[in-house]
Amino acid sequence: MPTRLQREAKPDSLLVNMGPSHPAMHGAVRIMLELDGERILNSELELGYLHRGFEKLCENRTFFNLLIYTDRLNYVSPLINNLGYVMTVEKMLGLEVPERAQYIRVLMSELSRISDHLTCLAAMAMECGAFTVFLYKMKAREFIWDVIEATTGARMTTSYIRVGGVRADLHPDYRSSVQKAVLETRKVLKDVHGLLDKNKIFLNRTRDIGVMTPENALDWGWTGPALRSTGIAYDVRRAFPYLVYDRLKFDIPTGERGDNYDRYMVRMKEMEQSLRIVEQCLERLPKSSRPLAAGEIDPAEAIQAGRSQKPKEKIRISPNLEGAEKEVNKDILTAEGGCVIPPKEDTYTTIEGLISHFKFFMKGHGIRPPKGEAYFSVEGGNGELGYYIVSDGSDKPYRLHLRAPCLHLLAALEELIKGRYVADVIPTFGSLNIILGELDR
Amino acid sequence: MEEKTILDDLRKTFPEKILETSAFFGDTAIVIVKDGLLDIVHFLRKKPYEFNMLLDLTCVDYQGRSPRFEMVYHVFALAAKRRLRIKLSLPDDRPSVDSLAPVWKNANWLEREVYDMFGIRFEGHPDLRRLFMYDGFEGHPLRKDYPLRKRQPLILLRK
Amino acid sequence: MGLKDMTGNFIYTKFNYVLGWARKFSLFHYPYVTACCGMEYMSTACAHFDIDRFGAGWTRFSPRQSDLLLVVGTICQKQAPVLKTVYDQMTEPKWVIAFGACAVSGGIYDNYAVVQGVDQIIPVDVYVPGCPPRPETVLDGLIKLQEKIQKQDQDWRWKKRRS
DSSP, rough: OHHHHHSSOOOOOOOEEEEETTTTTBBSOOOEEEEEEEEEEEEEEOOOOOOOOOHHHHSSSSSSHHHHHHHHSSSSSSSHHHHHHHHHHHHHHHHOOHHHHHHHHHHHHHHHHHHHHHHHHHHHHHHHHHHHHHHHHHHHHHHHHHHHHHHSOOOOOOOOEEEEESSOOOOTTTTHHHEEEEEHHHHHHHHHHHTTHHHHHHHHTTTSSSOHHHHHHHTTTTTHHHHHHHTOOHHHHHHSSTTTTSOOOOOOOSSSSSSSHHHHHHHHHHHHHHHHHHHHHHHOOOOSOOOOSSOOOOOHHHHHHHHHOOOSSSOOSSSSSOOOOOOHHHBBBBOOGSSSOOOHHHHHHOHHHHHHHHHHHHHSSOOOSSSEEEEEEOOOSSSSSEEEEEEEESSEEEEEEEEEEHHHHHHHHHHHHTTTTTHHHHHHHTTTTTHHHHHHH | OOOHHHHHHHHHHTTTEEEEEEETTTTTEEEOOGHHHHHHHHHSSTTTTOOOEEEEEEEOOOTTSSEEEEEEEEEEETTTTTTEEEEEEEOOOOOOOOOOOOTTTTTHHHHHHHHHHOEEEETTTSSSOOOOTTTOOOOTTSTTOTTTTTOSSSSSOOO | OGGGGTOOOHHHHHHHHEEEEHHHHOOEEEEEEEEEEHHHHHHSSSSSTGGGGGTTTOOOOSSSGGSSEEESSSTTTTHHHHHHHHHHHHHSEEEEEEEHHHHHTTTTSSSTBBBBBGGGGGGOOOEEEOOSSSSHHHHHHHHHHHHHHHHHHOOOOOOOOOO
16 A cells, blocks of 8 residues: 555655664654655655554553553653653552652652663764764763662663652662762763764754744644753643652753754753752652661571571571561552552561552452542653553553653654755654654553 | 633533533543534633643543543643643544644644544544554554454464 | 585584684674664673674674674564565575564563564574563673584575575
8 A cells, every 4th residue: 555655756756765674763663755866855754663552451451560561661761651650640549658769769760861861862973973972871871770770670671660659779889879870971971062062063964953943842742852952941840840859959951943953952951950960869868767788798698697596696688679678668668558569578477468468469459549530741751751541440550541752753753854855864863862662652 | 820710711611512520630621522622622722721732632442331432632731831631522433523633733643543543533634544553454452342462463474 | 426425524514613603703783673672782782791892793784784683672563574574685694683572472562563572473593581681691692692603504505594
């Protein structure tokens, strides 16, 4: 069946496919171009090459189980998707999250946001030819992922932010590793500013290309760094403050012209603001109930010492999943019994703990929001990431819909590249930060 | 401009079109009659309400209930930072509704997605065809009567 | 005495060994990246977990110039014909690594839209599990593939080896 472009194209123009498996297409988007020489007369986008049926799957999984699917949506900033979903469910349940958990959530989501912007700009720069920038930013991203891995257990798809709080407390050495990550990221940002900001080649490829006016951007439903680059300072963290963002000081950088260069600049400045938020979180984090152990005991030593009849000192190894011990439980998870897993000390030793653990996971029980619907949005790496959940009182959502910011950004691409050269498609596409997991769901 | 005033104004201007208003979990929602959609949307876009952004457009399939489908629109007023949810119901038999593509540009792709997933036709849409699924796919996946694991492979699979 | 009788011959086996050694340490890979595993692929290819020290550093963005197809990420039903076309365009000898749980078996997505494993479309040599696999796991898979390449009967005559 001929596509719309094939039907409408002039008979003597060239049709070129930037196909579904293209190194610069961030995965699998197909752009069909109608060319006259190098100029683009018309274009058409085809999506759906990563449609994984997220919304249909969610209707068949319980509220707790579908958390893992939310990680894989915007896979460069997975903690923010977790956060959006969890806060929608908490809105329906009316849960109050402890303060330390809120600060930890903010810290983790800002680290994810930095990693998102680093990846986006690294890919955009690499596609324009600046391979060094890509390597530098990946190096900085590794330090951030080290921090996330030490606390959550996984580098990328963490499923760390749970309904009612977070899964585990920060690991004992978090302060030094977060400071190292912040330091390395600042160094890399300084280097990249020096490499790209006034670079003639980069300016030629990004200045005044892919220009979007503010009114047009609102018409297209743009949000996030792309909207802020046109001059409108709309940020969900300021407009509808959630968690502890109203207590933290950060600026909202905006651009002027709405072209590719402004989108690049806005993202670089936002990373600096996110680093500021991370440092403020480190200062203001409420104290943990458990004094953090300075050194860790080797598990083999602990087992050996436990075998002797009278161990000389108390064995300081965690009886639970590390970070989720009973004393810290009240810092990281809400007190509402029905919505969170009880600590393992209770599950394995008391009958009430066992029953509540069992009932949480059994079919038909567990997290059951009341009947109704709710919409909640958080500031994702690309804009307003919204979740619309309809619940019918059972343990599975009746309908879960994701408001994907990428869809609105990409819908405007056909308009942005019309009349430009083929080579302009690459930085325009790269600066919009299209993440297919979110776009195609 | 308070939410209450907006709802009152709406009820005064379109008395027969608004069926009910609700405030679940703090979100304001209005349920309207199908043919009132374009009038209400144009009314909300004007001053002083200025709902100038369409955030989202989706559909819910209440199988077993008549009318079966419910379209849900989220609109947003940037200056006043206010959101509003508009809902309308569609019957099972040949569901169709006016398209918002002439009003907001992003409605184009959002409506194509709803057509792809649910099979709802939009009148006035410039180019209504599937967005995610491929040509040759039969059925509309997000409807409740489409089984989760029913695969329609495009090429001959080895196993 | 044809070429077939030479199998087991000292020169033949040594030549085989040298060819295997050359092929395994100069793999040009084509990263067929679709989804989240792409991020771990980028990490594997970059400075911290360098894939270049194993000889597989150069990414060739054209199937005709590469000999290792890295299927990274979920393959959907819509994407399957494209993958088959890309695989068919590759020249012999060619190997395939299925990177990530979704490429190995469909992963956590068991529904209407996802192919349950890339081996339903193309033959796979090494399966690297993980969601996403750690870069060390990927490098381990690459080393296993290199062992496989070393041991296999090198195909230095023009002949279709597998379908």
